[in-house]
Amino acid sequence: MTRRNNPPYTNPKPCEHLSDYKLKHGFNGYKSLQKFIRTTPNGRTSLENPNTKVPTCDSCNGYRGRFYFCLVCSSISCSDHVLFHNQSRNGHDIAVDVERAELFCIVCRDQVYDPDFDKAVMSKHRIDMPNVESDGKSIGERLCKRKKSGSGFGVVDQMRDLKGPKESALMRDQRAKSCYPLGLRGLNNLGNTCFMNSVLQAMLHAPPLRSYFLTNQHNRETCRKRSVDRLCLPCDIDGIFSAVFSGDRPPYSPAQFLYSWWQHSANLASYEQQDAHEFFISLLDGIHEKEGKIRNRNRENGDCQCIAHRGFSGLLRSDVTCMTCGFTSTTYDPYVDISLNLDTSNYSMTDVAKKPIKPNESSSISTLLGCLDLFTRPEKLGSDQKLYCQNCQERQDSSKQMSIRRLPLVLCLHIKRFEHSLISKMSRKIDRYLHFPFSLDMTPYLSSSIVRNRFGNRIFAFEGDESDISTEFEILAVVTHSGTLESGHYVTYLRLRNQWYKCDDAWITEVDEEIVRASQCYMMFYVQKMLYHKADENMSHLTTSSKEEALHRVAGFS
């Protein structure tokens, strides 16, 4: 698909007729139109003459089809007669689609775009108008500012020095294992701790976290001296990193870490099965508790600089719109992961162009993109959830829409597979298969995209075009769940240097990507593309033995 070379929102060049019109009439037509512009709370704009409720064609009196409002003489023509109108009058080339408030060139018989027109239309919407400073450029030009392009790492196709057997046996052949990349080591199950092992495997290879601990930024010696409190999750995590990246291959038992974590999350301390997502959150929380104090000492405001937040934290935007007056109130909330409901629409994306598809057919697959669409779709809040509107000064029916204001370095997407019904007090697991991509572009889910789409095909700069955000992600790890709510098993698939590895507690094996694609994903870790390839490069230049030395020197562990 697409538009690698085209920025998502370019200002299309005006046709000659539009240019001529602008030269001759300037903004007069647009300004006189403003009194007819009517907007609905959900972003639709149309032209409406309060005197004539039903628009009719000046030529044929018809009231069906599309109507075009001539910007020169204000007459209205239906699509059958608009050409006639243009041919019988000189220069009446540009019109406005009445139902959509969009520009139309009669001669070109096509839609045209003008940022100044869109600005005139947008000024009628009740949104927070940003203070857009004009630096001489038009809105369209400013919007065209290309996002910072990648620094050219490209797709790194690493050649493996040694080829291990595809169906590598488990404990038998240590030599086969020695050709695995550094940092792959099984984790023993200490009693239903697969929920912990699976998340740890992903975290061990998340670039920001991995660099942080392998470069000894949390030094256990210093930490022990600094604080009296013996409990320190980051220290124990550092211990795991040391052990896993030491080059030793026999599976490791993260007992010390488990014990510390039990201290930290006392409510989850048991040998019962736990939820991997819950563990992930508490893990980040544990890191933040300890690191946050140290890292944020000199900063009063601003974002937390602890490694947990630096790696995983982003910002969500929530817009609540009053369905009566259209007033929108916006709030921002930080997140370390995004929980998504499974998209269960009856709809298949396969081969749409080639064969006719009826949405009623049961060939429907849930996709991650579908879930993200669902997440960012406007949601009409029920009439039992009326929210207070500042403008109307009373509770009104509202609509809520989420979007992503800031993306993290590592994006954790959590699929809500465990349903808890308040009515029946029962929980159940949703086993439905979810298709997910290996490469993910988050552009359509950014606040700028979502808010812009709300108002149709407008060329308009909204606050903070996140042109400095990189939106392309590569999959790093997939935590999968199999089984039931009460009795299930977590397995993590890791992608290192373009090879997939299955991490099933103590057993690490190479697998083909088809296995991964077919698995039941529960949590997905996507890494920003640049970071993903850079991290790969960093690790691949070392052979196993020299890596060990490097680690001994740098990490300072015995």
Next chain:
Amino acid sequence: MYDDIYRRGSINRPPTPDAEDDQIQEKQLTFQEIIDIKLIESGEKERLKELLRERLIECGWRDEMKALCRAFAQKKGRDNVTLDDLVQLLTPKGRASVPDSVKAELLQRIRSFLASAAI
């Protein structure tokens, strides 16, 4: 008694147009047109359109149409596509793929409207 009235054909004849009507060149509106205008004037048409939009987005119909447009634009070339092309392309497929449940819901709404508008 009423049965007699209904059986008499003279009752069922259209009324003789008044003299004034001949001078005004007004088009006689069909039943369908009357309903249509009533729908627009009362704002119900707008509400129905909004409902239809919502349902068609929910079931993925709009995404399907978007994908069709994209494929078409890729094949034909971005700068060679006009609005008319797209309308011609989408209309048959679009009409055919509206889910029955959506059609049923809208018909129900229109029926209720007709009943309440006492036409």
